[in-house]
Amino acid sequence: MMNTKAIGYITANYAGNEPSKLLENRPVAALPFLGRYRLIDFPLSNMTNAGIHTVGLAMPGNWRSIADHVGHGGDFQLDRKIGGLYTFPGNPYGTTKRGMRFLLRDIISNRELFERSDAPYVVVMGANIIFNMDLNEVIDAHERSGVGITMLYVKAERKHSDASRLIIGDAGRVQKVEPGCEYGDNKFIDCFIINRDLLLDIIKHYANADYLDFFEAIAGDMARVDVCSYEYKGLAIGIFGERSYYERSMELLAPTVYDQLFQKDRPIRTKAHDAAPAKYYAGSNVANSFVSAGSKIHGTVRNSILSRNVIVESGANVTNSIIMYGCVIKRGARVENAIIDKNNVVPENTEYRGTPDAIMVIGKGTRL
């Protein structure tokens, strides 16, 4: 059913602080995830599954991979005449400052969309903390509470220097948003609901401070705008760099974790492809792994995630690794504790071996 209460706004220009070969040619939001997805699929699917039909999307400077993947929103039911997906150039260098996701300047660039709507609320999201949530529950809670902003958080299970923590006071009111997050802190999952009128007020009020993050700008004004918190009890997966990317991906190999992210009544949508079902040849040996369509498996795969169109030749062995689109692991090669970016060929009888503490990362290859 069409959501008449809310429109959406997503920032896809978070750039992170950790240098990585995975991010040399693509923004974080375009990182491939679990074989066939990209991170941006998750915020978009959450919006679509809540019936939100109008979404503004702030793009990074290197937006090509996102545009190729998302297109005009058709695969997300967002290719519409009324509403739909509105992409626009966000800050091209991204939001690299610690904890910053919602640059005021980007929000202001999208002002026309906020002004044209008559929905009372705006759901705001980043693209590097992913989850599968019934947003309508949160929108309803926000509406009942009557506050200006509702910020979503989880209890942090680990340290994240590039996440933000919420200091929460009486009646769940957020007093402060601070960079960095330790175990047990209230970790902001880069998602909040805001009254549309309030957002337009803030845009007008802080126009001269447009170089600030949204929550930096209103830091002195939290009480007046009435910022509430909402604890999300489900799975939220934060991707800040190679290490968290690898670890969080591997955790999904447990069906109990996987089932929290993938639910039949709230599908994660993504770009459709014409890849054949994966083919297992006689003698293949695969266990505890995700394998995507278009792959051909002759060899051995253990505790790994294979993207589309990966070939694992006979006698090749892939263990504890993430293999991206179009890679070929040649006869007798061995890949262990590694992330192999797309279109690489691992030559015969070679080894790419990292350790659990030092995952080996191989950047994009040149196979066509």
Next chain:
Amino acid sequence: MMNTKAIGYITANYAGNEPSKLLENRPVAALPFLGRYRLIDFPLSNMTNAGIHTVGLAMPGNWRSIADHVGHGGDFQLDRKIGGLYTFPGNPYGTTKRGMRFLLRDIISNRELFERSDAPYVVVMGANIIFNMDLNEVIDAHERSGVGITMLYVKAERKHSDASRLIIGDAGRVQKVEPGCEYGDNKFIDCFIINRDLLLDIIKHYANADYLDFFEAIAGDMARVDVCSYEYKGLAIGIFGERSYYERSMELLAPTVYDQLFQKDRPIRTKAHDAAPAKYYAGSNVANSFVSAGSKIHGTVRNSILSRNVIVESGANVTNSIIMYGCVIKRGARVENAIIDKNNVVPENTEYRGTPDAIMVIGKGTRL
């Protein structure tokens, strides 16, 4: 029928040299044209009407209006699984150097598309000289001639300092491409056919000179690559700034000119809108004008072009003018020899009057 001979490449980041209020917030390629079109519709429609299903589109830095309009190519039959429209960030500051349209760096950014194709030819176009041509005739001529490049030109009808002229020698071979163009010169219409293999060779060969325009780069090499010319006998409309924009638009009021640009078997495609048919009230008085859907006419309109959703109130008078989307010409107001950009309100009994030699230009308004 699907074109298996050619793929397309369009540069939409030409920025021109004349400052203009019309170009403060939009690239030239996104200029509204004849009420409901934008310039970019013309190269895209030429591609589609020739059955070309794969098109790379180099975007300017301020790409939002193009993305809103073109979407993922659906209205141009380019929203496809195999092939389709590939947008990518071109040089954000455009190609402002005189006569430069095809920056080598942008072409190199699109290399993967050229490499993946197996079509023998690439049709290359800009977006500020528009026409409606059967490209297959030119592709066939190129194929028959066996040359490396075929450049299209018309006999210039006037001086254009920002167009290029071709110096043509024996057997139609292009010896030089020079900036600027006088009456009677061979005016390059920013469209050429090139063998795909040759394009890939040039990309490789001149990679270190990627700051150059394509034809600057190969200037010393014209004979070797074998560049031929093809005279286009139809209408080619060059838009380089306000003056040419106004004059060329007005010339279309003659049905004999109009009929050269709009032909039933080669439709100009554009974004679909839900605007009602234009409504003429009792007492309206319109002659020699184009009026777009969604407009409401009470007053007088002469020799003018009205975009969608324009309101001309009673007693208002619009003469020799171009009125863009969503403008309201209030009771008793007078607009003459003017270009009024979108969302302006011309107040009651005011006058916006330019002269034939000094067209008045009013930038975008703020009406929602």
Next chain:
Amino acid sequence: MARKECIAMLLAGGQGSRLMDLTSKIAKPAVSFGGKYRIIDFTLSNCANSGIETVGILTQYRPYQLHEYVGSGRAWDLNITGSGVSILPPYATQEGGAWYEGTADAVTHNLDYIKSHHPEYVLILSGDALYRMDYREMLKTHKEHNADLTIGVMPVPWEDASRFGILTADENGQVTKFSEKPAHPDSNLASMGIYIFSYDFLVNALEEDAINQRSSHDFGNDIIPKALADGKRLFVHAHHGFWKDVGTIASYHETSMDLLGEDPLFDLFDEKTPIMSNDSSRPPHYIGPDGRVDDSLVANGCRIMGTVRHSIISTDACVGERAIVEDSVLLPGAIVKNGAHVSRAILGENAVVEEGVKLGSVDTTKDTAVVGNDVVIGKGE
């Protein structure tokens, strides 16, 4: 499939023979109306504007143009995976093929479709009237009354009541009587042929009706009287505003003229509830140096060199020099050549009135002139 609160079934199968030559080759819902629309646009736009995202369209009579026009439903934002619009023509099963024998029968044949969406409510619509309605309001009425069936009604002038199916209701809106074209009406609430059924009741009512040999399998003739007789909870939902059937040449012409004037009875320009259509990317229209247009609607692609008064000129229609068109409707691509004079006429798609021909009369006691699609009217005719 996710449970949907309310889905719509749009009855679009009838021939519409009272539209004469306009429906000789296409189904009534696909007939052009209002310059750039087709009749079905109004109902589909109502669905879209009411947030109803699952619409089954029941077709039967010459449906090809209708199918092509509806396409994937994209024009109405109804191209939604797993819901959106679905074209539901008659089909064959192991037992052979069965044509839709009545409005209820058509829905009965598609109960599987309805069931697959698990709706709580089913909205039954027809695609042959011009009106704006937020079906959510009607659904609210239905839910408030905990009704089995809610019927959309329109207060009509008492003197016209005997031309309609009339519902009599008590002060709570509960239906007490249904009379088809009563000679002495005791109510002026005319049925609009718009129904909301609670799902379980619909399934039961249709299954019972299907095995009733004496039934004509029609909602108005059979399902509603039976439901009333059975003591089911039937309520009315009153629609206040414009509503007109366009099923005859006279009403088609009259309703077209209702779009004109300073303050039209039906306003195509209302931006809150836009009328969406499958637009054709045609250029703006051109009014020539001697063109003259007064109190009219003119769509894209037209070329008006002559005079147009109080008329609707649809997409790509042309009016030649010194030609006059008045009180008329030109359907898409119709051509009135130089010096011709067309009055109170409907010209079908791509119809041609040759140079100098005079067609129709401003005399309103005469019938509206109709020229079929693709027909050429020459001097001799």
Next chain:
Amino acid sequence: MARKECIAMLLAGGQGSRLMDLTSKIAKPAVSFGGKYRIIDFTLSNCANSGIETVGILTQYRPYQLHEYVGSGRAWDLNITGSGVSILPPYATQEGGAWYEGTADAVTHNLDYIKSHHPEYVLILSGDALYRMDYREMLKTHKEHNADLTIGVMPVPWEDASRFGILTADENGQVTKFSEKPAHPDSNLASMGIYIFSYDFLVNALEEDAINQRSSHDFGNDIIPKALADGKRLFVHAHHGFWKDVGTIASYHETSMDLLGEDPLFDLFDEKTPIMSNDSSRPPHYIGPDGRVDDSLVANGCRIMGTVRHSIISTDACVGERAIVEDSVLLPGAIVKNGAHVSRAILGENAVVEEGVKLGSVDTTKDTAVVGNDVVIGKGE
């Protein structure tokens, strides 16, 4: 509308009753095949890969799932304004409704559709075989011979020839004789049911056939013999490569198995001529810690906790712990629960084999076991 060189008419109306329980609720072309495909994908992909951009799909038997699956044709890049795919079900006219009585009759009823595209050639296809073919090559043959009708043929083993419609041709490929299942074949060229007609000949042949009271209105039975008798120019176009009908349970199973092995008879992975389908955005499949998959195809969304050998596991199917699936085809959503053992079986969509149940036999002299869509096989059965 712009003139098209060649358009296709795809006959998708038959029940496919020899596929038994697999077609009890859906038309044969919509039956799942090859893990993520439906049977019609192969023909539609051939059209797309041959550059044929206008395809009329003639439906009749339970077409709903087929219509939903084909949708706007986007999955095959056939969502093209003014052409692309069009669903053509039986319809009613002023004279009432008429079901398609034979393959030729179905096309006759849609001559208006064909005429509206002004083609020079019309390709007639059926949607029930697995093959890759560039129809442009066949069109080239047709044009070279200046033929009235060209028939796609497949050389079959001589001993099988008497099971097919056999065409005898001279050294130029001109057809001299057509024999339906001849006892003593003098040729081994079997008709594939793929025809290219020159437009004028098609229209004449169908119009003559329509008024022939003794005709069964079938291309093979009526149109071809008549054309031969009339001395028309009929030619064969030989297809070399894989081609198999999947219209019976035995051929469905056999052809499914042809997709497996080191060097399969039909390669789904050929990137030059990709098989396109309406993909469902499901996640990659998961092979559990004790999962074991050997010589099989596994689609997205599956969860394999047990053992799979020489089988096809379609989208969202599940194989439980300690379960064994061998020489079988699990259709989308089929579930084999813990410890069950399935051999040489076809499990319909969302069929369930309960824990510990043993189904089917590896004995190839026995029939393939078939479980219908949504059917649950418990211990007692």
